[in-house]
Amino acid sequence: MANITPYSSPHYFIYLLLLLLPIIIGLWFGKRFRAYDFFATVVILITAFFGGNMTQGISLLCYVLYEMLLVFIFLSYRKKHNNFWVFTMFVLLAIVPLVFVKLDPLLKNQTISLFGFMGISYLTFKSVEIIMEIRDGVIKKITPYEFGRFLLFFPTITSGPIDRFKRFQKDVDKVPSRDEYVELLHSGVNKLMKGLLYKFIIGYFFGTLLLPKVQILAMSYRYQAPLGLSWWVLAYMYVYSMYLFFDFAGYSLFAVAISNFMGIKTPMNFDAPFKAKNIKDFWNRWHKTLSFWFRDFIYMRLMFTIIKHKWIKNRVTIANVGYVALFLIMGFWHGETWYYIVYGIFHAIAMITNDAWLRYKKKHRESIPSNKFTHAFAVFLTFNIVCFSFLIFSGFLNTLWFS
Amino acid sequence: MDEIKTKIVDILKDVTGLDDAGQNADQDLFKDGVLDSMATVEVLVNLQDEFDITVPVSEFDRSQWSTVNKIAQQVQELE
Known part of the structure; x- marks a missing residue:
C-alpha cells in the first residue's frame, strides 16, 4: 500500500x-x-x-x-x-x-x-x-x-x-458551545465545497488540462523567439499562476474546513490575493500563515536586534536589509535551485521599490491622483508582477533555457 | 497609568512622525495604518528601553497591542 x-x-x-x-x-x-x-x-x-x-x-x-x-x-x-x-x-x-x-x-x-x-x-x-x-x-x-x-x-x-x-x-x-459549533460546521461545509471547486475543478482545469498543452506549445516555439520567450510563455505564466492559486487555496480550504469540524479555528491562508493593491498587500493576502510566520519570527526579530544594538542607523536601510534577509531565506526554504533564489530576490526588490514609492507618494500626496482608475491600475500591475514572479518560481524558465 | 499612556503617545509620535498618532487611545493602530512592521518594532524597542521591560517580539498578539490603552495595559503587566 x-x-x-x-x-x-x-x-x-x-x-x-x-x-x-x-x-x-x-x-x-x-x-x-x-x-x-x-x-x-x-x-x-x-x-x-x-x-x-x-x-x-x-x-x-x-x-x-x-x-x-x-x-x-x-x-x-x-x-x-x-x-x-x-x-x-x-x-x-x-x-x-x-x-x-x-x-x-x-x-x-x-x-x-x-x-x-x-x-x-x-x-x-x-x-x-x-x-x-x-x-x-x-x-x-x-x-x-x-x-x-x-x-x-x-x-x-x-x-x-x-x-x-x-x-x-x-x-x-x-x-465550543452548541451555537459556536453549528457556526463552525456551517463555515466548514462552505469551505469544503469551495475547496472542492477550487482544487478539483478550477485547479484541475488549469493544472491538468491546460498547463501541459501550453507548456508543449511554449517549448515548440522556443527557437523562434529571442531567449525562447514566445507569447506562449506569457500564457504559461498566467495559467501556472491560476493553477498555483486554485490548487493551493483549495487545499488550504480543506485543511481549515476539517479543522473547523474538529472545533479548531485554524487560520485561513488566502484572502483574495489577486485583489492586492501593492506587493506588501499581496503578502498580507497570499499564503498568509507562512508570510506572517516569516514576518514575526524572522523579519521582526531581525529588525528588533538591528535597532536595539543600533547596528544600522537609517530606517529605510534597516527595513530593506530585513526584506532581503526574509525573502532570501524564503527562497532557500523553497529549495536550492537558482529560480527559487531569484524568486526571493525578485520579491525583495519589489518590496523595496514599493516602500520607496509609498514614501514618495506620502511626500507628494497633493500632486498624485488617487481614484478608482489608479486603484484598478495598481491591482493590475501588482497582479502581473506577482504572476511574473510565479513564472520564475515555476522553474519553467529553467526547462526552457537549460534542458 | 496616565503617565504610562503619555509616554506611549510620545513614543508613537516620535516613531511615526505623525502629530496626531495615538490621540485617540482606542484607535486601532494597525488597522488604521499608523504602525507597519517596521514602526511596530521601533515602538517595541522604545517601550523596552523606556519601561525596562522585555517585550515578546514575535508572538506579540497584535490584537492585544492594537491601541494606546491596550499597549498601556500590556506594559503594566510586564513591568
Whole structure:
C-alpha cells in the first residue's frame, strides 16, 4: 500500500468524514473524546506516512522525538538562564533536519536526509515557533502531549496552514458551545465545497488540462523567439499562476474546513490575493500563515536586534536589509535551485521599490491622483508582477533555457 | 497609568512622525495604518528601553497591542 497524500483525491473525503464522524457527534454533544482523537491521528499518520516501506513514517517519528527533546531541554534551560547564543544554537539544531532535506537534491545523495517526510517544513515552523516563544517567555509551560498534539494535528500536517501554539491550545482545550459549533460546521461545509471547486475543478482545469498543452506549445516555439520567450510563455505564466492559486487555496480550504469540524479555528491562508493593491498587500493576502510566520519570527526579530544594538542607523536601510534577509531565506526554504533564489530576490526588490514609492507618494500626496482608475491600475500591475514572479518560481524558465 | 499612556503617545509620535498618532487611545493602530512592521518594532524597542521591560517580539498578539490603552495595559503587566 502506498502513502495516501491527504486531500489528494475526492474519495479521500468520504473516508475522512467517516473517521471524523465520532468527533463531530462528540462535539455536537459538548464532548471531546481524547482517546478517539488520538486514534484518528494514528489512522491518518499511518495512511499518509507508513505506506510502502514505511521510511517516511519512521522519519516522522524520529523527527518528532528529536524536536520534542530539543524543546524540553530548552524549556528547562530557559527556567534558569537566558543566553542568546544558547537560544540560537537550539534554533539551529531545530532546523538541521530541514536543512538536510533541502540540501539533498543538491548533493544527489538520498542517504543524508534521514528525516525526509512530507510536511517536514511545516512541522519545523511550528517547532521553531515554540522555541522562540519559550525564549520570549510567552510559553512558560508545555507538556509532551500538548507538543505532540500541536505538531501532529492531522488536518494541517502536510502543508499547513501554520497555526500558532497558544492560539491552537485555546481551541483544543475547550469544547465550543452548541451555537459556536453549528457556526463552525456551517463555515466548514462552505469551505469544503469551495475547496472542492477550487482544487478539483478550477485547479484541475488549469493544472491538468491546460498547463501541459501550453507548456508543449511554449517549448515548440522556443527557437523562434529571442531567449525562447514566445507569447506562449506569457500564457504559461498566467495559467501556472491560476493553477498555483486554485490548487493551493483549495487545499488550504480543506485543511481549515476539517479543522473547523474538529472545533479548531485554524487560520485561513488566502484572502483574495489577486485583489492586492501593492506587493506588501499581496503578502498580507497570499499564503498568509507562512508570510506572517516569516514576518514575526524572522523579519521582526531581525529588525528588533538591528535597532536595539543600533547596528544600522537609517530606517529605510534597516527595513530593506530585513526584506532581503526574509525573502532570501524564503527562497532557500523553497529549495536550492537558482529560480527559487531569484524568486526571493525578485520579491525583495519589489518590496523595496514599493516602500520607496509609498514614501514618495506620502511626500507628494497633493500632486498624485488617487481614484478608482489608479486603484484598478495598481491591482493590475501588482497582479502581473506577482504572476511574473510565479513564472520564475515555476522553474519553467529553467526547462526552457537549460534542458 | 496616565503617565504610562503619555509616554506611549510620545513614543508613537516620535516613531511615526505623525502629530496626531495615538490621540485617540482606542484607535486601532494597525488597522488604521499608523504602525507597519517596521514602526511596530521601533515602538517595541522604545517601550523596552523606556519601561525596562522585555517585550515578546514575535508572538506579540497584535490584537492585544492594537491601541494606546491596550499597549498601556500590556506594559503594566510586564513591568
